[in-house]
Amino acid sequence: MLFGKKHRSEDETAKERQDMNRSNREILFVTYIFTAVFVILIGYVIYFTAIRSESFINNPYNNKRAQLLSQKVVRGPILSRDGTVLAKTDTDADGNEIRIYPYGSVFAHSVGFFSQASIGVEAIANFKLLSSDINTFERISNDLNGIKNKGDQVVTSLDVGLQTTAYSALGDRKGAVVVMNVKTGEILALVSKPDFDPNSIDEIWDLINSDTVKSPLLNRATQGLYPPGSTFKIVTALEYIKEATDPGDYVFDCSGSFESKGVRINCYHGQKHGELDFETSFAKSCNSSFANISSGLDKRSFGQTCRDLMFNGDIPCPYSYKTSYVDMNKNTEYGQLIQAGIGQGRTQITPIHMAMITSAIANKGILMHPIVITGVKNTYGQTIKSYGSKEYGRLMSGYESRYLRELMRDVVLNGTGSRLKDTSLYEAAGKTGSAEYSQDKSKSHAWFTGFAPYNDPEIAVTVIVEGGGSGGETAVPIARAVFDDYFQ
Amino acid sequence: MYTIFLTLSKYILIFLMAIYTIQCFSVFRLPDISKRDGIYIRQDIIMALIYLIAFTVMYLRSADTWLLILYALTQVTFVAFIMLYRFLYPEASKLLVNNMCMLMSIGFIILARLNFSKALKQFSVALVSIVIALVIPYILKRFKRLRRFYMLFAAAGIIALGAVLIFSTAVNGSKLNIRIGGVSFQASEFVKIIFVFSIAGMLSCMKSGYRIVIATAAAGIHVMLLAASKDLGGAVILFIVYVIMLFIATGKFLYFILGTAGAVVCSIAGYMLFPHVRVRITAFTDPVSSIDGAGYQMAQSLFAIGTGGFEGMGLMDGAPSRIPVVEADFIFSAICEELGVLFGICLILVCASCFIMFMNIAMRFNDMFYKLVAAGLAVTYGFQVLLTIGGVTKFIPLTGVTLPLVSYGSNSIMVSLIMFSVIQGLYVSVRSANGTER
Numbered sequence: 017m018l019f020g021k022k023h024r025s026e027d028e029t030a031k032e033r034q035d036m037n038r039s040n041r042e043i044l045f046v047t048y049i050f051t052a053v054f055v056i057l058i059g060y061v062i063y064f065t066a067i068r069s070e071s072f073i074n075n076p077y078n079n080k081r082a083q084l085l086s087q088k089v090v091r092g093p094i095l096s097r098d099g100t101v102l103a104k105t106d107t108d109a110d111g112n113e114i115r116i117y118p119y120g121s122v123f124a125h126s127v128g129f130f131s132q133a134s135i136g137v138e139a140i141a142n143f144k145l146l147s148s149d150i151n152t153f154e155r156i157s158n159d160l161n162g163i164k165n166k167g168d169q170v171v172t173s174l175d176v177g178l179q180t181t182a183y184s185a186l187g188d189r190k191g192a193v194v195v196m197n198v199k200t201g202e203i204l205a206l207v208s209k210p211d212f213d214p215n216s217i218d219e220i221w222d223l224i225n226s227d228t229v230k231s232p233l234l235n236r237a238t239q240g241l242y243p244p245g246s247t248f249k250i251v252t253a254l255e256y257i258k259e260a261t262d263p264g265d266y267v268f269d270c271s272g273s274f275e276s277k278g279v280r281i282n283c284y285h286g287q288k289h290g291e292l293d294f295e296t297s298f299a300k301s302c303n304s305s306f307a308n309i310s311s312g313l314d315k316r317s318f319g320q321t322c323r324d325l326m327f328n329g330d331i332p333c334p335y336s337y338k339t340s341y342v343d344m345n346k347n348t349e350y351g352q353l354i355q356a357g358i359g360q361g362r363t364q365i366t367p368i369h370m371a372m373i374t375s376a377i378a379n380k381g382i383l384m385h386p387i388v389i390t391g392v393k394n395t396y397g398q399t400i401k402s403y404g405s406k407e408y409g410r411l412m413s414g415y416e417s418r419y420l421r422e423l424m425r426d427v428v429l430n431g432t433g434s435r436l437k438d439t440s441l442y443e444a445a446g447k448t449g450s451a452e453y454s455q456d457k458s459k460s461h462a463w464f465t466g467f468a469p470y471n472d473p474e475i476a477v478t479v480i481v482e483g484g485g486s487g488g489e490t491a492v493p494i495a496r497a498v499f500d501d502y503f504q
Numbered sequence: 505m506y507t508i509f510l511t512l513s514k515y516i517l518i519f520l521m522a523i524y525t526i527q528c529f530s531v532f533r534l535p536d537i538s539k540r541d542g543i544y545i546r547q548d549i550i551m552a553l554i555y556l557i558a559f560t561v562m563y564l565r566s567a568d569t570w571l572l573i574l575y576a577l578t579q580v581t582f583v584a585f586i587m588l589y590r591f592l593y594p595e596a597s598k599l600l601v602n603n604m605c606m607l608m609s610i611g612f613i614i615l616a617r618l619n620f621s622k623a624l625k626q627f628s629v630a631l632v633s634i635v636i637a638l639v640i641p642y643i644l645k646r647f648k649r650l651r652r653f654y655m656l657f658a659a660a661g662i663i664a665l666g667a668v669l670i671f672s673t674a675v676n677g678s679k680l681n682i683r684i685g686g687v688s689f690q691a692s693e694f695v696k697i698i699f700v701f702s703i704a705g706m707l708s709c710m711k712s713g714y715r716i717v718i719a720t721a722a723a724g725i726h727v728m729l730l731a732a733s734k735d736l737g738g739a740v741i742l743f744i745v746y747v748i749m750l751f752i753a754t755g756k757f758l759y760f761i762l763g764t765a766g767a768v769v770c771s772i773a774g775y776m777l778f779p780h781v782r783v784r785i786t787a788f789t790d791p792v793s794s795i796d797g798a799g800y801q802m803a804q805s806l807f808a809i810g811t812g813g814f815e816g817m818g819l820m821d822g823a824p825s826r827i828p829v830v831e832a833d834f835i836f837s838a839i840c841e842e843l844g845v846l847f848g849i850c851l852i853l854v855c856a857s858c859f860i861m862f863m864n865i866a867m868r869f870n871d872m873f874y875k876l877v878a879a880g881l882a883v884t885y886g887f888q889v890l891l892t893i894g895g896v897t898k899f900i901p902l903t904g905v906t907l908p909l910v911s912y913g914s915n916s917i918m919v920s921l922i923m924f925s926v927i928q929g930l931y932v933s934v935r936s937a938n939g940t941e942r
Contacts, residue, residue, distance in 0.1 A: 040867045042752040043879050047863040050886045054856040057890060058849050060899045061809075065845045069810025077795055078807040080823045085811070143811075159511040 092167030129214035166395035173202035201384030245451025248359025299431030310357025378473035448487030464491035607909035644929030654705025692738035704876035737903035816844030831912035859886035
């Protein structure tokens with residue numbers, strides 16, 4: 017009746033016909049509504065399968081299905097930004113597949129490995145590497161001939177040169193280096209040490225997995241939580257810029273320490289900075305002056321600024337990461353407020369998060385969505401998907417970011433980052449940090465986070481060296497090596 | 505030969521299923537009945553081919569002789585069912601008979617793959633149910649005074665649901681089953697059918713001006729008893745069925761609007777009142793982050809569908825057993841994983857064609873009681889399909905209902921077959937009364 021012809025028997029009375037027609041109208045209406053919902057459901061299932069499913073299926077809980085796929089597909093290669101092979105699968109004469117990492121331990125955490133567990137791009141792109149986007153007929157023909165299909169190639173934003181430079185510059189020390197393109201959000205290099213050789217992951221697995229002292233499996237760049245030390249003064253300065261009527265009016269006389277309401281803060285190694293304004297307080301990284309600044313900040317507003325900078329919450333990190341933490345809200349105690357202001361106390365941050373904040377400052381306040389996978393190609397090099405850069409969001413105003421850029425430039429010109437000064441290749445800006453992490457106040461993690469060129473920033477570099485002492489002495493030279501390589 | 509067959513079978517199954525599905529809809533366009541018969545026979549052949557190929561693949565992969573026995577038993581049953589229906593009720597809708605067999609075939613294929621003993625148990629219940637299904641049209645033809653017993657139906661429904669609430673023990677937080685003589689009955693499944701009869705009777709036969717009030721009260725008690733037993737899927741289905749039956753009986757759009765608004769209010773109330781509803785909403789909004797708990801089942805279902813993709817992993821090449829309760833509520837995910845999402849979409853379309861056919865039949869009656877029964881059962885069926893498939897694909901929150909005729913479950917398969925047979929019975933009576941196809 018719905019689609020077919022309508023016939024009517026003769027003996028129906030007019031009344032009956034009317035009645036029937038009336039409720040048939042309602043039945044038809046309900047039929048159309050339900051049919052529409054069926055169609056929408058089908059549309060949704062297509063949308064889910066074609067688009068949404070990709071982000072779901074790449075999950076460690078779905079490893080069983082990844083295994084099933086790997087019986088039919090040869091895991092595809094992982095490429096650097098210029099197409100250099102960072103990981104590939106070779107099949108030997110006996111048909112055994114071997115995963116090869118030509119750069120060995122250089123990309124241990126960024127490209128990762130695929131074994132009992134998987135990390136890095138190998139983990140993030142697991143199902144992409146196990147998909148074979150060649151045409152259906154070729155796939156069927158391969159199946160018929162018992163040939164395994166070749167998996168897609170995953171193209172990353174990683175730069176072999178920068179990664180190698182950062183890797184060598186960090187040397188044998190524990191720590192991490194993150195290099196990001198501030199305009200695109202591309203992660204150019206990501207180093208974590210101690211490292212391991214992913215080529216022999218199966219042999220060394222038990223050893224490194226149980227090594228809780230050095231924890232070589234931990235990707236310190238994204239999962240290492242460190243006290244930010246003086247690099248957090250970027251956040252404190254931002255809050256001060258927001259609150260103060262004119263930060264230029266600020267003056268402070270540093271006698272090597274700050275004391276208020278029973279809280280005492282010392283400058284690094286007890287140094288006396290003397291007469292300071294806001295800019296020189298930042299450049300010389302004066303703890304006493306920043307303790308003084310923090311003491312007058314509004315805790316609720318400070319907390320909001322921290323949340324704007326993605327503390328205590330999610331960060332747009334493609335790798336698995338830990339959440340940075342700061343205790344800052346209207347109930348925060350006075351002592352913690354002062355400690356937080358200089359990046360100590362109960363404050364912890366991951367290097368990649370610091371790199372994101374730095375990128376946003378360098379990119380006029382806007383954070384580009386950090387990415388490491390930029391595209392997928394099939395085995396013949398035809399592009400299947402490309403992931404362009406997109407904005408994550410504005411973390412601060414344009415004015416605030418410019419102010420911070422000026423402060424950070426002054427760190428290089430007149431402050432603790434002077435080891436970046438004497439070069440004609442680029443003008444760098446940044447902030448050092450020497451973060452105390454134990455009862456022994458003489459020990460500190462060396463931090464540097466910065467960007468270059470100052471006038472039109474392109475890259476951000478974040479460095480941490482565990483127990484490296486002074487940021488200016490230990491971390492800055494590593495950043496310098498990366499900048500030199502990029503701008504040479 | 506062996507590899508060629510296994511490789512191509514996946515695509516052949518999708519192709520055959522697509523043709524079957526297209527024919528489900530093309531019959532509506534043919535007014536000439538004799539031409540329709542040709543389509544029905546082609547559908548039967550396609551169905552037999554799909555069944556044969558699927559079981560051959562599974563046999564080649566597993567070398568389990570029991571599969572062949574199950575294949576033979578079920579295939580003979582389907583042929584016998586189709587032949588007997590044609591012989592006993594030449595006026596019956598052949599499309600519905602075919603679809604019943606197609607849906608059961610898909611069910612047996614995937615059940616045999618997932619859990620052979622459950623497939624066997626399903627077969628034994630299906631066999632009994634098919635006998636009942638063959639008798640129901642005859643009973644409906646003989647007992648035309650069924651409509652007078654609407655109060656009895658309502659009372660029976662309320663007593664059954666009340667008994668479940670009081671006597672049964674909760675499984676996974678919900679009270680669903682009651683055991684009588686060693687057999688476990690899920691009362692809400694059976695109540696669905698008599699509920700439709702009682703409401704249809706009240707709305708079409710009662711002379712009282714308060715018929716709407718009485719019907720609403722009866723429906724309200726049913727829904728509240730189900731909600732109290734925490735059988736939310738059942739409660740939601742009966743609620744919607746009542747609202748739509750009321751709308752059709754009165755023609756008042758206001759009831760439709762009020763009903764929809766009521767559904768929204770009840771959903772919010774359900775969310776506030778029941779912790780297990782909140783758990784399901786969490787699993788719905790973000791299954792992956794709650795994968796260690798509430799979201800596990802949902803996430804596994806999405807993994808299955810997503811990994812299988814449009815063409816599927818191939819029969820016995822996936823990992824559908826990783827989804828908890830895969831044979832019952834999540835059977836659609838297993839079908840998508842191994843036979844492909846394209847196959848799954850065809851399955852949705854076959855279900856939709858059943859629904860449209862039900863509504864089509866409802867429109868043929870002059871008699872309001874039959875109209876309401878047919879439309880009520882149609883909505884019961886259509887809504888249940890939408891709930892279960894929408895639920896497992898994360899289109900809507902999960903309600904935990906089965907896919908009629910496909911899912912494993914003694915009560916589910918029996919009630920679904922009875923539901924289809926009731927509609928067939930009504931169709932047979934209207935067509936034989938009119939003598940010809942109208």
